[in-house]
Amino acid sequence: MGRAISPKLAHSQAIGRIVNASLAVSLVPVNADVPDLDAxxxxxxxxxxDPS
Structure with a gap:
């Protein structure tokens, strides 16, 4: 559980429509597609x- 930083973005992702009729044609990123991350x-x- 966490807090949405952008409620508008979270809402649009939650109600987003399915683009493809089948997941077989959907592109799914894998670890080779993601660049190195740093925190x-x-x-x-x-x-x-965090206003709390």
């Missing part, structure tokens, strides 16, 4: 991102 942590509070 950066900032040691400060951000009330806009």
């Amino acid at each position: 950066a942590f900032i040691n400060t509070e951000d009330p806009k991102a």
